[in-house]
Amino acid sequence: xxxxxxxxxxxxxxxxxxxxxxxxxxxxxxxxxxxxxxxxxxxxxxxxxxxxxxxxxxxxxxxxxxxxxxxxxxxxxxxxxxxxxxxxxxxxxxxxxxxxxxxxxxxxxxxxxxxxxxxxxxxxxxxxxxxxxxxxxxxxxxxxxxxxxxxxxxxxxxxxxxxxxxxxxxxxxxxxxxxxxxxxxxxxxxxxxxxxxxxxxxxxxxxxxxxxxxxxxxxxxxxxxxxxxxxxxxxxxxxxxxxxxxxxxxxxxxxxxxxxxxxxxxxxx
Amino acid sequence: xxxxxxxxxxxxxxxxxxxxxxxxxxxxxxxxxxxxxxxxxxxxxxxxxxxxxxxxxxxxxxxxxxxxxxxxxxxxxxxxxxxxxxxxxxxxxxxxxxxxxxxxxxxxxxxxxxxxxxxxxxxxxxxxxxxxxxxxxxxxxxxxxxxxxxxxxxxxxxxxxxxxxxxxxxxxxxxxxxxxxxx
Numbered sequence: 216x217x218x219x220x221x222x223x224x225x226x227x228x229x230x231x232x233x234x235x236x237x238x239x240x241x242x243x244x245x246x247x248x249x250x251x252x253x254x255x256x257x258x259x260x261x262x263x264x265x266x267x268x269x270x271x272x273x274x275x276x277x278x279x280x281x282x283x284x285x286x287x288x289x290x291x292x293x294x295x296x297x298x299x300x301x302x303x304x305x306x307x308x309x310x311x312x313x314x315x316x317x318x319x320x321x322x323x324x325x326x327x328x329x330x331x332x333x334x335x336x337x338x339x340x341x342x343x344x345x346x347x348x349x350x351x352x353x354x355x356x357x358x359x360x361x362x363x364x365x366x367x368x369x370x371x372x373x374x375x376x377x378x379x380x381x382x383x384x385x386x387x388x389x390x391x392x393x394x395x396x397x398x399x400x401x402x403x404x405x406x407x408x409x410x411x412x413x414x415x416x417x418x419x420x421x422x423x424x425x426x427x428x429x430x431x432x433x434x435x436x437x438x439x440x441x442x443x444x445x446x447x448x449x450x451x452x453x454x455x456x457x458x459x460x461x462x463x464x465x466x467x468x469x470x471x472x473x474x475x476x477x478x479x480x481x482x483x484x
Numbered sequence: 485x486x487x488x489x490x491x492x493x494x495x496x497x498x499x500x501x502x503x504x505x506x507x508x509x510x511x512x513x514x515x516x517x518x519x520x521x522x523x524x525x526x527x528x529x530x531x532x533x534x535x536x537x538x539x540x541x542x543x544x545x546x547x548x549x550x551x552x553x554x555x556x557x558x559x560x561x562x563x564x565x566x567x568x569x570x571x572x573x574x575x576x577x578x579x580x581x582x583x584x585x586x587x588x589x590x591x592x593x594x595x596x597x598x599x600x601x602x603x604x605x606x607x608x609x610x611x612x613x614x615x616x617x618x619x620x621x622x623x624x625x626x627x628x629x630x631x632x633x634x635x636x637x638x639x640x641x642x643x644x645x646x647x648x649x650x651x652x653x654x655x656x657x658x659x660x661x662x663x664x665x666x667x
Binding site: 232233236237240242267268270271272274275276277278279280281282283284287288290291292294295296297298431 | 497498500501502505506509510513514517518521522527528531534535538539542543545546599600603604618621622623628643646647650651653654657658
């Protein structure tokens with residue numbers, strides 16, 4: 216493969232291109248490097264190509280390393296069955312492992328990739344929940360009253376650990392449910408709300424005082440990542456009464472570690 | 485790449501030690517996720533691929549042949565799984581959809597984020613064989629020999645693919661004046 220220089224310089228032959236690449240990778244002898252240095256010094260085409268290849272390499276090397284999602288390690292660990300623990304994958308999985316393995320392992324990852332939804336978080340005012348509000352609610356927005364019309368308290372869970380503490384309350388008004396989340400963590404934390412098979416759908420997140428950093432919905436579970444003080448509400452809407460009585464499952468993570476699991480009853484009686 | 489430590493952890497995993505499993509996941513989830521992301525160009529897909537990689541690793545841990553390096557095995561599964569996802573996705577949509585348009589605006593100074601995006605877009609234009617080699621070399625920091633072991637290719641082929649891939653990336657990036665290398 217010869218390089219045709221854009222400014223009319225002579226093409227660089229394949230061996231020199233290879234030397235340039237090997238030099239970039241530090242895979243070149245001293246003698247070869249001397250030869251290449253001379254070529255770079257005397258040939259504008261080689262000099263240009265050398266600069267361009269090094270620039271490309273630098274761009275590649277400088278691509279930033281990304282942080283994996285916070286839930287990932289726990290999601291993996293909860294699905295893994297080691298050989299000595301269990302010879303099959305039919306053992307009853309953990310909550311998160313249940314919906315992950317059931318859907319991902321059995322039906323394949325193509326489907327799972329298609330249902331990942333990233334949701335924006337909106338800062339909301341303080342307006343009461345009304346029947347009209349709930350019917351108007353679509354997508355990512357929910358309305359909530361801080362002073363009175365919060366809906367009926369169905370259940371709650373309190374956390375009091377070193378890494379994560381706070382309170383989550385589940386309220387209901389008609390077909391609308393809200394999770395009022397007030398948490399405080401030293402480091403990054405994540406709340407996972409499993410809705411799968413409960414006849415409820417995610418209807419949005421609204422910030423009350425402190426924001427949630429990232430929200431995603433994967434295969435029927437809402438992942439809410441944040442840190443420090445957090446106060447927000449998660450809105451859920453009943454879409455099927457027949458399935459609506461199974462408790463909500465909540466997983467609380469802090470610093471990538473499962474801190475607490477809880478169930479909140481969606482029916483008071 | 486912690487060869488000796490990996491071997492001990494793998495042995496512990498074979499005996500059902502979940503702490504060892506947790507340690508291996510902790511150790512490798514970041515490089516696996518990053519390699520998958522650079523092959524797939526999408527964080528959600530990369531997270532899915534990462535989960536699948538580890539499920540496969542531990543599902544077959546009892547069969548793992550320790551004459552191969554653990555990281556090579558993990559990376560091989562990572563590359564294969566990522567490429568599988570690419571194939572599935574290609575069957576559904578064009579890889580370019582929703583990705584190329586942001587970079588076709590007027591020439592202007594590019595901040596580092598946009599340059600990274602442009603480089604990632606250029607990576608996605610490479611064929612799977614070239615992209616895998618580039619990712620293993622420049623993202624995962626593997627040597628020629630390690631790439632050769634991971635992809636089960638002769639070193640000579642690895643080098644040839646890498647050099648050709650760089651050349652193609654150079655040309656692609658030069659096509660967009662705003663992302664010209666060296667700016």
